[in-house]
Amino acid sequence: MADKRAERIARLIAPLRVPPGTEVDLARDYDPRYKAHLKKREGRELLAVGVELLAEYQARLAAQDTYGVLFCLQALDAGGKDGTIRHVMSGINPQGVHVSSFKVPSAEELDHDYLWRYARRLPARGDIAVFNRSHYEEVLVVRVHPDVLDRQQLPPKARGKGIWKRRYREINDWERHLTDNGFAVVKIFLNLSREEQRTRFLKRIDLPEKNWKFSAADVRERRYWDDYQRAFSEMLSATSTKRAPWYVVPADRKWFARICASAVLVHTLMEIDPQYPVIGERARADLRTARRELEEQAPEGAPADPYAAERDRRARTEE
Ligand code: ATP
Ligand code: MG
Numbered sequence: 001m002a003d004k005r006a007e008r009i010a011r012l013i014a015p016l017r018v019p020p021g022t023e024v025d026l027a028r029d030y031d032p033r034y035k036a037h038l039k040k041r042e043g044r045e046l047l048a049v050g051v052e053l054l055a056e057y058q059a060r061l062a063a064q065d066t067y068g069v070l071f072c073l074q075a076l077d078a079g080g081k082d083g084t085i086r087h088v089m090s091g092i093n094p095q096g097v098h099v100s101s102f103k104v105p106s107a108e109e110l111d112h113d114y115l116w117r118y119a120r121r122l123p124a125r126g127d128i129a130v131f132n133r134s135h136y137e138e139v140l141v142v143r144v145h146p147d148v149l150d151r152q153q154l155p156p157k158a159r160g161k162g163i164w165k166r167r168y169r170e171i172n173d174w175e176r177h178l179t180d181n182g183f184a185v186v187k188i189f190l191n192l193s194r195e196e197q198r199t200r201f202l203k204r205i206d207l208p209e210k211n212w213k214f215s216a217a218d219v220r221e222r223r224y225w226d227d228y229q230r231a232f233s234e235m236l237s238a239t240s241t242k243r244a245p246w247y248v249v250p251a252d253r254k255w256f257a258r259i260c261a262s263a264v265l266v267h268t269l270m271e272i273d274p275q276y277p278v279i280g281e282r283a284r285a286d287l288r289t290a291r292r293e294l295e296e297q298a299p300e301g302a303p304a305d306p307y308a309a310e311r312d313r314r315a316r317t318e319e
Contacts, residue, residue, distance in 0.1 A: 010267060016264070018246040020240050020241050020245065024236040024240075025233055026233045030248045031250060032196065032250050035250065046263075047258055050262030051087075052091060053266045054089075054092060054262065055092055057274065061272065061274040062126040064274040064277060065125050065126040066125055067125065067126075068129070068183045069123060069127070069129070070122060070123055070128075070183055070186065071129065072131040072188065073131065074137075074188070074190070074232075075189065075192065076197060076221075076228060077215075077218040077222070078218065079197075080254050081132050082132070084258055085132060096126065097127070099129075100131055100132065102132065102137060110153060111153070114138045114142075114152060115135055115138075115171075115174060128265075139164055139168065140231050140235060144224050149163075164234070171239055172239055184244075185243070186265060188247050189232065189246060189249065191248050192251040196252040201218060247260070247264045
């Protein structure tokens with residue numbers, strides 16, 4: 001059963017993975033409307049399976065306390081990052097997940113190297129850290145807007161020609177360091193079409209309850225669409241690695257994007273395959289001693305072990 005599910009998930013996400021070392025041209029290679037012949041109803045079932053599996057694996061990840069997961073989400077405005085996080089993480093124990101949203105950097109953040117603020121939000125062992133925007137902004141928005149780079153107070157040598165190639169390498173090295181030390185790095189790009197973005201912005205203007213989500217800055221940013229497409233294509237080509245591949249998730253249909261995001265995360269956890277710790281003979285002997293002590297405290301007429309008594313009663317009625 002679990003193997004069947006694992007297979008289905010692997011099949012669903014395989015076409016979304018950016019093969020390391022390939023030259024990506026977003027518009028040519030990835031269709032934002034792709035949906036793998038799935039119907040919305042099947043999609044709902046599949047997402048429910050993903051949510052359930054995620055809860056199960058996350059509990060094991062936390063119990064084992066050996067591996068951690070970094071889940072990075074990148075998208076253009078209105079790409080659906082928030083909704084994706086909300087749906088994909090809906091079944092998870094909140095204690096094991098930390099979401100960090102990265103906005104325009106503060107003065108303190110600008111006073112450090114560009115990876116500093118992301119490093120501070122990395123997951124602990126046993127945890128899943130979600131990055132809503134991520135260190136990849138450092139080769140996206142920072143690349144599209146040279147004045148943002150100006151604010152980073154870099155010494156002249158660090159900002160010469162070749163800066164983007166160097167940042168790609170530094171990011172790959174950083175991620176390699178993380179994966180080598182037990183932290184899986186999962187990267188998702190929600191790939192929205194230009195027309196779907198226009199529709200979503202207009203919806204935010206048309207519906208009063210969505211007005212708060214609309215920002216005039218988003219429409220200004222849209223003018224740089226082609227620059228972003230180029231920056232994304234180059235970033236995907238340079239930083240999809242064997243250990244930390246990128247997944248380009250078709251984002252024009254929100255329901256499909258959520259299934260894919262969930263599937264990518266579940267797939268990662270299945271590969272880690274965390275296990276509940278098995279306790280040793282000493283600890284088992286301690287459990288036996290504690291059991292005897294608790295059983296001796298049973299009040300008059302109560303079973304020595306009410307839990308075991310109830311379990312046995314159930315087993316008998318099921319027979
Ligand atoms: P929402 O969906 O709620 O709009 P958001 O992620 O777009 O979420 P905002 O507060 O609207 O959040 O915007 C964050 C802004 O911060 C974006 O415009 C993004 O380009 C900018 N930003 C993120 N990282 C950096 C960075 N390293 N340097 C400069 N700007 C950045
Ligand atoms: Mg925004």
